[in-house]
Amino acid sequence: MLKPGATIGILGGGQLGRMLAIAAQQLGLKVHIYSPDKDSCAFDVVHAFTCAAYEDEAALGRFAGSVDVITYEFENVPAKTAAFLAKRKQVMPNPRVLEITQDRLIEKNFISELKIGTAxxxxxxxxxxxxxxxxxxxxxxxxxxxxxxxxxxxxxxxxxxxxxxxxxxxxxxxxxxxxxFVNFEREVSVIAARSADGKVECFEVTENEHRDHILHLSKVPAKVSPALAAEARKIATKIAKAFDYVGVLAVEMFVVRAGKKQTVLVNEIAPRVHNSGHWTIDGATVSQFEQHIRAVAGWPLAKPVRLGRVEMTNLIGTEANEAQHWLTVPGASLHLYGKKDPRPGRKMGHVTRVFGK
Ligand SMILES: Nc1ncnc2c1ncn2[C@@H]1O[C@H](COP(=O)(O)OP(=O)(O)O)[C@@H](O)[C@H]1O
Ligand SMILES: [Mg+2]
CATH class of the missing domain: 3.30.1490.20 (ATP-grasp fold, A domain)
Structure with missing residues (x-):
């Protein structure tokens, strides 16, 4: 169990790392980001960072020596990097999770072996x-x-x-x-957190709409029956247990109709905090980022309570130019990631709107 003041090392320096770092700071923990990209927006908010390649063993060794535990915000950390670091410091979630989720076929086989439906x-x-x-x-x-x-x-x-x-x-x-091709009624996701002592807390099922294959809008609660919501959360919990997971993961699912009944098929697993969980920062009593930090620090998880009906909209590319508009919208919280260049398709920020219950 880390003490306040301890340092969490995070591989990856995008907005997910940035929001993890902000959550860690709220709990009195420090963050050291490791990223090969000199424009990493997480560098701006942390106590220390290393800008070096994932193959740079001297830099990785120094990084491992300067942190108390290591996690990641990005699932394509090379297996060799994860193995090198795991010999020196505890890496959570365990690197076996990366091996499975980095390959869509191995991932689908893993899900099927758990008797969970897929396309x-x-x-x-x-x-x-x-x-x-x-x-x-x-x-x-x-x-x-x-x-x-x-x-x-x-x-x-x-x-x-x-x-x-x-x-x-x-x-x-x-x-x-x-x-x-799955003719789905809607797409949903479950964000689950699992603590070092094996307790699981799921956020409520989130409904997701994509535009040009990029997440556009997340809504909570999802328009699904209580039975389907329970099934979706059970699936995410089963996956987290099967991985012996510590931290937050997201499970993307398709809701399909089988006769009168709705059921879910798992699309993919993200072994990290996830865009469809951004609503939890403003829309719940604990965020996905804080849950992840608590888990990897060996602290107990919180029981999330949702604060109302919530919608999270991504600001993609030049949509961020209109961010000012959101500053005065009642119930809206604006998040900008500090990225300079609003390239098409780039996630620049998001807005969360909390409506009355
Ligand atoms: N088998 C499928 N049937 C129908 N739609 C799909 C299927 N696979 C993916 N999609 C659509 O494409 C989106 C992106 O695919 P996904 O497998 O989640 O890849 P990624 O998010 O890594 O780009 C999904 O959210 C869904 O809208
Ligand atoms: Mg996806």
Missing amino acids: PYASVHSASQLAAGIEKVGLPAVLKTKQLGYDGKGQAKIAKGVDANAAWRSLKNEPCILEG
């Missing part, structure tokens, strides 16, 4: 596997590179009657997973 899927490493995969999952389908995709990058939809090989070529013939 039908197949591995695609060759043109003949692509044809066999289409036989298995049907069309339309979505082809996704196994590794390094985010915000819809590394994905191609395959409609009926189009050239499937062209879709695969558009992904540079990289190893892929082919998924049957």
Whole structure:
């Protein structure tokens, strides 16, 4: 159990690291960010940072020596980096989680082994596997590179009657997973926290709308039945336990209708705090960021209480130019991440609106 004044090392320096650092500071803990990107917006709010490559073992060694525990805000930390650090300091969540979630196929196999539903899927490493995969999952389908995709990058939809090989070529013939296209009613996520002593606290199920494959709006509570909400939280809890997880994770799900009943299929797992949990900063008594810090510090988790009906809107690219507008909207809280260049598709900030119960 860390004492106030101890230092948490965080790999990754984006807005998630920035908001984790702010939460840590509220609890009297210090943060040291490690990121290879000199423009990391988390550097601006921390007590120490290291700007070095994930392969720089001298810098990693110094980093490990200067912190009390290590966590990450980004799931593509190279396995070798995580292993190097884990020999020197405790890394939470444990690096096995990274191995599973960095590869969409290994992740889907892991979920299926837990008897949790997913879209039908197949591995695609060759043109003949692509044809066999289409036989298995049907069309339309979505082809996704196994590794390094985010915000819809590394994905191609395959409609009926189009050239499937062209879709695969558009992904540079990289190893892929082919998924049957799910006709979902809505998309939801569960943000779950698990403490070092194995207790789990889930936030309420969040409903998510994407635009151009990027999260646009999150709403809580999600429009789902109490039974479905309970099922979704049970699934997230099962995944957190199976990983022997310490920290916050997000499980993205599709809500589908099977006759009269709604049910969920798991889309993907993010082994970190998640954009669809940003509403918890202003919309609940404890945020996902604070829960993560509590967990990796070995502290007890809080029981989150939601403060009203909540909506979180991302400010993407030049949408941040209109941020001023939100300053005077009743019930709105503005968060800007301090990024200079509002490139298209870049997450620049978000706004949370809390409405009466
Ligand atoms: N099998 C699928 N069926 C229908 N829609 C999908 C499917 N897979 C992904 N999508 C859509 O694309 C979005 C992004 O895909 P996802 O697998 O979550 O990748 P990432 O968020 O890493 O880019 C999802 O939120 C969903 O809207
Ligand atoms: Mg996703």
